[in-house]
Amino acid sequence: MDGVSIARTPEPPYTAVIFTSLRTPGDQGYARMAARMEELARLQPGFLGIESAREGLGITVSYWSDDAAAAAWKQVHEHVVAQDRGREVWYADYEVRVATVTRAYGARDGERG
Amino acid sequence: MDGVSIARTPEPPYTAVIFTSLRTPGDQGYARMAARMEELARLQPGFLGIESAREGLGITVSYWSDDAAAAAWKQVHEHVVAQDRGREVWYADYEVRVATVTRAYGARDGERG
Numbered sequence: 001m002d003g004v005s006i007a008r009t010p011e012p013p014y015t016a017v018i019f020t021s022l023r024t025p026g027d028q029g030y031a032r033m034a035a036r037m038e039e040l041a042r043l044q045p046g047f048l049g050i051e052s053a054r055e056g057l058g059i060t061v062s063y064w065s066d067d068a069a070a071a072a073w074k075q076v077h078e079h080v081v082a083q084d085r086g087r088e089v090w091y092a093d094y095e096v097r098v099a100t101v102t103r104a105y106g107a108r109d110g111e112r113g
Numbered sequence: 114m115d116g117v118s119i120a121r122t123p124e125p126p127y128t129a130v131i132f133t134s135l136r137t138p139g140d141q142g143y144a145r146m147a148a149r150m151e152e153l154a155r156l157q158p159g160f161l162g163i164e165s166a167r168e169g170l171g172i173t174v175s176y177w178s179d180d181a182a183a184a185a186w187k188q189v190h191e192h193v194v195a196q197d198r199g200r201e202v203w204y205a206d207y208e209v210r211v212a213t214v215t216r217a218y219g220a221r222d223g224e225r226g
Contacts, residue, residue, distance in 0.1 A: 004168070004169040005135075006206055006207070009210075016129075016131060018131065018174055020119050020164050051133050051172055052168075052170070052172070053170050055117070055165075056166070057117045057118065057165070057166050058166060059165070059172045059174065061131055067215075092220075093119055095120075095122075095218075095220070097214045097216070098216040098217070099212035099214040099215060101210045101212040102212060102213060103210070103211040104208060105209055106206070106207055107200065107204060107205075107206050107207045107208070108206070
């Protein structure tokens with residue numbers, strides 16, 4: 001897992017998938033799955049980066065070249081299995097938001113947007 | 114602070130501001146500012162919700178009715194002061210991404226998107 005650094009994304013536009021979740025108690029294979037999904041996401045066409053943090057609430061933002069790349073990742077078999085198990089076992093609540101990043105700026109390059 | 118629950122946002126489209134950061138060591142007034150900024154954000158026109166977590170990496174996603182509402186919040190005086198101090202003192206690195214949420218689905222309502 002490497003979601004602990006700020007993703008080095010290109011100039012917008014690109015796609016962000018914001019996945020917010022509340023866990024059920026206990027691990028139940030969650031940590032292993034999460035590491036595997038991040039590893040697998042990095043291999044997909046159009047993957048740009050991933051950022052994640054959990055502090056009660058979990059937030060994972062994955063970045064993709066476009067909506068089609070994000071949609072394709074949603075359909076990858078091993079990921080579909082994980083999504084099903086997430087709904088059944090790991091998540092008490094979750095929300096997925098697919099968004100188009102239109103502006104970005106940061107500490108590295110001063111104000112771009 | 115109440116960024117520990119999943120924001121109850123309306124049907125898309127709406128605007129998400131994804132703020133990712135790495136802190137400098139020590140508090141230096143950070144916790145108080147963060148609580149105040151969340152309190153202040155909730156009072157702004159077009160505010161829809163906020164979610165945040167920090168685990169090494171900090172991720173805060175605020176949701177707004179549209180880009181204009183998000184841009185207006187960026188210009189609120191007390192927030193401008195906090196942004197300046199953030200660049201100078203609190204953040205070792207950060208990135209802000211402004212995005213348009215186009216699809217959303219979650220546990221509460223089955224698949225919408």
